[in-house]
Amino acid sequence: MALPVMTRILEIWPESRRVRTFVFDLELPTAQPGQFVMLWLPGVDEKPMSIAWPAPLTITVKRLGPFSTALHEASRGERLGVRGPFGRGFSLREDRPALLVGGGYGVPPLYFLAARAVERAIPTIVAIGARRAGELLYLDRFRALGVEPLLATDDGSAGEKGTVLDLLHRRATLYPAPVLYACGPEPMLVALLRFGQEHGLDGQFSVERYMKCGFGICGQCALDGLLVCQDGPVLTGEQLQAARDFGRFRRNATGRKLPVR
Amino acid sequence: MLSPDLSTTLCGVRLPNPTVLASGILGLSHEVMIRVAEAGAGAVTTKSISLAPRDGYHNPVILEWGGGLINAVGLSNPGVEVMVGEIRAARKGLAPLGVPLIASIFADTIYDFGTLARYVSEAAPDLIEINVSCPNVDDQYLRMFAADPYVTAQVVRMVKRNTAIPVLVKLSPNVTDIVRIAQAAVEAGADGITAVNSLGPGLILDIETGRPILSHGTGGVSGPAMRPIAVRCVRDICRAVRAPVVATGGVTDGRDAVEMMLVGATAVGIGSAVYYGGMGVFGQICAGLRDYMQRHSYSRLEEFRGRVI
Numbered sequence: 001m002a003l004p005v006m007t008r009i010l011e012i013w014p015e016s017r018r019v020r021t022f023v024f025d026l027e028l029p030t031a032q033p034g035q036f037v038m039l040w041l042p043g044v045d046e047k048p049m050s051i052a053w054p055a056p057l058t059i060t061v062k063r064l065g066p067f068s069t070a071l072h073e074a075s076r077g078e079r080l081g082v083r084g085p086f087g088r089g090f091s092l093r094e095d096r097p098a099l100l101v102g103g104g105y106g107v108p109p110l111y112f113l114a115a116r117a118v119e120r121a122i123p124t125i126v127a128i129g130a131r132r133a134g135e136l137l138y139l140d141r142f143r144a145l146g147v148e149p150l151l152a153t154d155d156g157s158a159g160e161k162g163t164v165l166d167l168l169h170r171r172a173t174l175y176p177a178p179v180l181y182a183c184g185p186e187p188m189l190v191a192l193l194r195f196g197q198e199h200g201l202d203g204q205f206s207v208e209r210y211m212k213c214g215f216g217i218c219g220q221c222a223l224d225g226l227l228v229c230q231d232g233p234v235l236t237g238e239q240l241q242a243a244r245d246f247g248r249f250r251r252n253a254t255g256r257k258l259p260v261r
Numbered sequence: 262m263l264s265p266d267l268s269t270t271l272c273g274v275r276l277p278n279p280t281v282l283a284s285g286i287l288g289l290s291h292e293v294m295i296r297v298a299e300a301g302a303g304a305v306t307t308k309s310i311s312l313a314p315r316d317g318y319h320n321p322v323i324l325e326w327g328g329g330l331i332n333a334v335g336l337s338n339p340g341v342e343v344m345v346g347e348i349r350a351a352r353k354g355l356a357p358l359g360v361p362l363i364a365s366i367f368a369d370t371i372y373d374f375g376t377l378a379r380y381v382s383e384a385a386p387d388l389i390e391i392n393v394s395c396p397n398v399d400d401q402y403l404r405m406f407a408a409d410p411y412v413t414a415q416v417v418r419m420v421k422r423n424t425a426i427p428v429l430v431k432l433s434p435n436v437t438d439i440v441r442i443a444q445a446a447v448e449a450g451a452d453g454i455t456a457v458n459s460l461g462p463g464l465i466l467d468i469e470t471g472r473p474i475l476s477h478g479t480g481g482v483s484g485p486a487m488r489p490i491a492v493r494c495v496r497d498i499c500r501a502v503r504a505p506v507v508a509t510g511g512v513t514d515g516r517d518a519v520e521m522m523l524v525g526a527t528a529v530g531i532g533s534a535v536y537y538g539g540m541g542v543f544g545q546i547c548a549g550l551r552d553y554m555q556r557h558s559y560s561r562l563e564e565f566r567g568r569v570i
Contacts (some may be wrong), residue, residue, distance in 0.1 A: 002325035002326075003324055003325075003326055003465065003467070003474060004321070004324075004326065004467065004474060006467060006469040006470070038320070038321070040320070040321060040474075041468065042470050042472045043472065044319075044321035045319045045320050045476070046319075046321045046476075047320065059331065079470055081319075081467060081474070083324075094307060114340070211320075211325040212317075212320060212322050212323065212334065212337075213481060215325075215536060216535070216536070216539065217286050217287060217323065217330075217532075217533075217535050217536050218286070218287070218289075218334065219286070219287035219288060219289040219290065219293050219308070220286075220289065220337070222287075222289055222290035222293045223296070224290070224292045225292035225293055225295065225296045227287075227291075227293065230539075250288075251339075252316075253316040253317060253337060253340045254314035254315055254316055254317075254337055254338060254340065255289045255290075255308070255314075255337060255338055255339040255343070256314055256339035256343055257338070257339075257343075
């Protein structure tokens with residue numbers, strides 16, 4: 001059976017002005033970092049959400065559209081439905097250092113990955129970018145894992161001034177061929193894909209697309225020939241180099257392609 | 262013994278094997294349709310195309326409930342202007358594989374079915390499938406066209422007047438007499454029948470909140486739970502009309518495909534089975550068909566097709 005499992009919001013934590021973390025009364029012990037759930041707010045909508053922690057299920061959501069706004073208005077005890085976990089997550093390479101790069105609200109799922117990497121004693125570097133200091137997410141959580149994140153902000157209010165890519169370029173020679181694990185806005189992923197190619201790094205990138213079914217039959221999330229819900233959401237550098245629409249087009253609810261901003 | 266020949270001819274169009282990707286499943290982007298063909302489909306059908314783009318309903322729109330799927334997507338599609346481009350691109354990739362493309366069309370007036378038929382014909386799909394049987398838009402359009410033999414025939418005539426491409430009509434199992442409707446469609450000039458669209462509509466509640474889970478409330482039931490009904494519909498139609506039938510409804514393996522062939526199907530539509538078996542399901546169904554044919558010493562589908570009508 002794959003009907004939504006009904007659960008309640010246990011806790012709500014404010015992260016920044018427009019970002020909140022929701023902890024649910026539900027454990028998904030089989031979930032892997034990078035996988036997602038379809039989160040159903042009855043009467044509103046159902047959207048794919050990256051898993052920031054599996055047990056208890058934790059997600060971090062930025063207020064962007066009608067669904068996330070309704071979710072932000074929900075209070076503790078509110079009932080929601082969860083389908084999943086779905087999709088292919090990150091696959092941690094045990095033999096190589098990990099370089100985790102996150103931007104904006106793409107950071108929380110990398111925390112789940114960082115925890116797994118640290119558990120397996122994989123040398124881990126985390127680099128986080130945001131517009132300004134107040135929008136850097138999950139810093140304390142990474143620190144609690146014993147990982148001190150490298151920080152970049154557009155306005156220089158925390159860490160280095162500039163993008164997380166600028167930060168990486170300045171340190172490119174420091175890394176002995178790590179694997180790149182990335183989650184964030186698509187323009188950042190495009191730049192990271194290029195960075196990985198320039199420096200000969202294998203990469204895994206968490207990609208976002210409009211989803212309906214979440215399990216590979218409606219075709220709504222098609223990125224070239226890939227189904228982001230099933231082949232992804234984490235796709236390899238090779239897969240993305242072959243995808244012409246990556247960084248260029250996403251689909252709306254009708255399936256029409258719109259430019260990626 | 263030579264490997265059995267699975268090729269078949271549907272309304273004059275050659276299919277390398279009888280498995281057809283059903284409308285509404287994966288049929289949006291040309292790259293994915295080509296991938297489905299590479300995975301082994303004998304033909305691919307686009308999502309139902311309307312004149313204007315449609316958002317469809319809010320999520321959830323598709324669920325697996327234990328016996329199959331239930332869906333009320335609301336015929337979301339980017340509109341004919343975009344889909345003509347997808348069909349052209351898909352045909353380019355499908356041609357080397359010898360896999361034909363079926364364009365599914367949907368309109369809310371008889372007249373618009375004609376306009377759409379003319380419009381999609383510009384992209385030269387191998388076949389056009391008329392979707393008059395979606396169970397989820399009744400409240401928008403009073404009643405599905407496939408509920409009425411006269412209206413179904415009118416739609417077929419309008420489409421035939423606007424295209425030279427062979428036309429399939431997709432019928433609904435949710436009628437009192439599907440045979441009468443199939444007969445009316447064929448008399449009006451339909452070249453073939455796709456039988457059947459999803460069953461119902463059905464209803465699934467979340468018992469904690471008491472709300473229907475699908476945002477639309479009710480939805481079409483598909484998958485294994487509806488297969489015996491689809492088999493009976495296909496048998497009844499094949500007994501009554503001479504037009505070829507694409508048997509659709511819960512086929513998930515070679516056994517199910519054989520069953521549809523035994524009651525007279527020319528090809529088998531594959532939809533919900535993609536949920537259970539992924540894109541590889543087309544190859545698995547073909548392998549099952551081949552195995553059955555070898556065990557019975559059949560070299561071609563015609564040797565057992567319709568044996569049980």
